[in-house]
Amino acid sequence: xxxxxxxxxxxxxxxxxxxxxxxxxxxxxxxxxxxxxxxxxxxxxxxxxxxxxxxxxxxxxxxxxxxxxxxxxxxxxxxxxxxxxxxxxxxxxxxxxxxxxxxxxxxxxxxxxxxxxxxxxxxxxxxxxxxxxxxxxxxxxxxxxxxxxxxxxxxxxxxxx
Numbered sequence: 001x002x003x004x005x006x007x008x009x010x011x012x013x014x015x016x017x018x019x020x021x022x023x024x025x026x027x028x029x030x031x032x033x034x035x036x037x038x039x040x041x042x043x044x045x046x047x048x049x050x051x052x053x054x055x056x057x058x059x060x061x062x063x064x065x066x067x068x069x070x071x072x073x074x075x076x077x078x079x080x081x082x083x084x085x086x087x088x089x090x091x092x093x094x095x096x097x098x099x100x101x102x103x104x105x106x107x108x109x110x111x112x113x114x115x116x117x118x119x120x121x122x123x124x125x126x127x128x129x130x131x132x133x134x135x136x137x138x139x140x141x142x143x144x145x146x147x148x149x150x151x152x153x154x155x156x157x158x159x160x161x
Contacts, residue, residue, distance in 0.1 A: 023062075024060065024062060024063060024064065024065035024066070025065065026065035026071070026085050026086055026087060027057075027060050027061045027065060027066055029080075029084065029085050030066060030074055030078075030080065030085055033078065033085075033092060034074075034078055034080075037078065037079070038078055043057050043058060043061075049077055049078075050070065050073050050074060050077060051073070051124065052070065052073075052128075056070075065086070066085055066086070068082070068086065071083075071085040071086050072124075073124050075094045076120050076121055076124050077124070079093060079094050080092055080093065080094060081093055081094050082094070
């Protein structure tokens with residue numbers, strides 16, 4: 001069993017200046033932001049707060065960096081700017097907008113939260129499997145646009161059990 005002192009040593013060695021310099025810049029920014037603004041450190045603690053697995057967070061530390069979805073979750077959870085995490089903005093704090101609308105990270109003018117009746121904060125509470133199910137349903141609706149008989153079938157099936 002680890003003592004508090006050995007855990008502190010482990011975390012300090014794990015997230016030293018050298019290890020942060022070797023990780024993807026988006027994750028280095030996120031670790032530094034949460035350490036300063038929320039006194040949170042470590043891969044497992046960050047994963048728990050974001051509702052991700054430690055392995056997912058470890059993967060974000062690699063060459064690809066944090067996903068756009070992960071950056072949006074971090075914006076929601078910690079108040080850092082998703083675009084800043086992804087290296088697309090110089091401002092590290094999340095934009096203050098009515099209705100908790102998030103700005104997504106893209107180069108073409110941005111993207112706004114598309115749902116009127118579900119807040120990004122509530123959506124972030126869903127499991128990855130639940131979010132995948134919803135996104136597949138949206139994709140199905142878009143692909144079958146103009147064919148109402150196809151669009152209504154899955155919704156009716158779900159609603160009727």
